[in-house]
Amino acid sequence: MIECDNLTKIYKNGDVETAALKGVSFKIEKGEFVSIIGPSGSGKSTLMHILGALDTPTAGSYVFDGKDISRFSDDELSDFRRDKIGFVFQSFNLLPRTTVMRNVMLPLVYSGKTMEDREKKARACLLQAGMEENKFGNLSNQLSGGQMQRVAIARSLINNPSIILADEPTGNLDTKTSRTVMEAFAELNRQGHTVILITHEMDVAGYAKRIIHVRDGMIESDVTHNNITHNT
Amino acid sequence: MLADLLKEVFWSLSGNKVRSGLTILGIVIGIASVIVMVAIGQGAKASVTSSIESIGSNLIMIMPGSQRVGGVSQGGGSSETLTEEDADAIKNQISNAKAVAPAVTGRYQITAKGNNANTQVVGTVADYAVVRNVSMSSGSFFSESQIRSSAKVAILGPDTRDELFGENVSPVGQNIRINKIEFLVIGVAKSKGGSGFNNQDDIIYVPLTSAQHYLSGNDYVNNISVTAADQDSMASVQSQITKLLLSRHKITDSAQADFSIMNQNDIISTASSVTGTFTILLSSIAGISLLVGGIGIMNMMLTTVTERTREIGLRKAVGIKKMYINLQFLAEAVALTFLGGMLGIILGWLASLLVTKFVSSLTTEVSLSSILLAFGVSTAIGIIFGFYPARRAANLSPIEALRYE
Structure with a gap:
């Protein structure tokens, strides 16, 4: 489904050029659960931005379902993100002072769908993400960290994305909550969703079947486990 | 689509009621003062004209004096x-x-x-x-x-x-x-x-x-x-x-x-030009307050864009197009000025009524044209002063915006 070939990203700051990615190639198939792990500065965030169509590579190609995303225009990238990618961020990025339902429905704004449709979908996604139903009307700032991340996961599911892209989803959570959130991702994967997880923590990465190590802008190792190791 | 836009605008403006209210106040005062000033000006014009017309119609007046002999001018009517x-x-x-x-x-x-x-x-x-x-x-x-x-x-x-x-x-x-x-x-x-x-x-x-x-x-x-x-x-x-x-x-x-002769039309047109100048003077003072109100809108919108950088980043990440982000911020600015314009017209109208009530010699006139003008101007201010902040919001890079602390 995803084919990355020789992805290169060079940031220019005046005369100084920094290469964040130095030719990264890999493939991800539909239904995989992949962790991309690496220390800070390894280029994993840049890779995540390119995979999430938030940024385009300087060189190399990113082919998604046969289409080369790296040549897309701004608006095409927007549409691509809306239809294919569900983002989950470290800091949740929920709208403040806004209900859980409205947060989940945000990606459907301007979609032309009726309010009923949107609410129905949002409910389904929230349940799928393991959110308790009596919290649906709460404001986002009244939730615990784990609940906020569940809302964010529900939001990422609302457009039936091809991949769920989670950037350090447990970075702001305690160990116990992290575990339940990771279980939620594992469950989504079991249901058939492709999940790509960006992290620097090995025990979080361990939930995935395949772990790609990134260091200094290059892939250091790409290992697929047969047995899922839970550090419990 | 439009309903979505209006809803988004409503939610984000009502999310910070105090700030929205204060920003609107600037426009309210500006529009209200334009309405009152124009009403006073037009009222003054009408009262001067009617007072001249009450003298008579098609009137020509002849008065003695006004001849100049060796540079000495005698006052009209004195000779x-x-x-x-x-x-x-x-x-x-x-x-x-x-x-x-x-x-x-x-x-x-x-x-x-x-x-x-x-x-x-x-x-x-x-x-x-x-x-x-x-x-x-x-x-x-x-x-x-x-x-x-x-x-x-x-x-x-x-x-x-x-x-x-x-x-x-x-x-x-x-x-x-x-x-x-x-x-x-x-x-x-x-x-x-x-x-x-x-x-x-x-x-x-x-x-x-x-x-x-x-x-x-x-x-x-x-x-x-x-x-x-x-x-x-x-x-x-x-x-x-x-x-x-x-x-x-x-x-x-x-x-x-050794006499001077005047007709009524001359008097009316002179008086109208005087009151016209007066109206322009008053309205330009009011216009300045409107401009200040507009800059207030821009200031608030820029603050909002900065404050909501992460939200903008998120909107972009979930695939909301640039155009919609631009539209939303522009619509927020226009909604503020539109609301301000409405309240300003009501306030200006009330103030004009009070002027009529307490200043017996002056009957103010709030004309339809000044209301339409006020509406037009306030909406235009929203578009002009909302344009730059909206564009800034739309052009934010989603990566930078999401990272913004």
């Missing part, structure tokens, strides 16, 4: 160059002069039943009632025979009547003393409604000859009012009068004329 014969000549020789009324004016002390007043006394002829639109509420205007016989009769203006006899008291048949000379009141004029300066209601009319004999003591008149047959003949009547009087006074150079 004695016009006579009753001049008035008769105009009436007899100029066909389009429908009515001609010479008048002697002066202020005198009036006493009646122990009350006294200092009032303008106009000595004139029967035609005056035609020329100056004087109509009677009781009694009658004096007749030709009363003028010929220098009868000591007087007609009171309504305000003078109120002052000397009290309201709703009929003074007809009673005596008043003008400059200690006894006159019989034979009528009361109807109110002409002129207000403020040039009060046409605080006045006493007496026959021209009586005024000349008993009050001014000479044969001159202070002014001659002429009514032209219609609006179109005013200019020709005016030039014919000038020619006639110059020849009667044996003056060859019109620059040396």
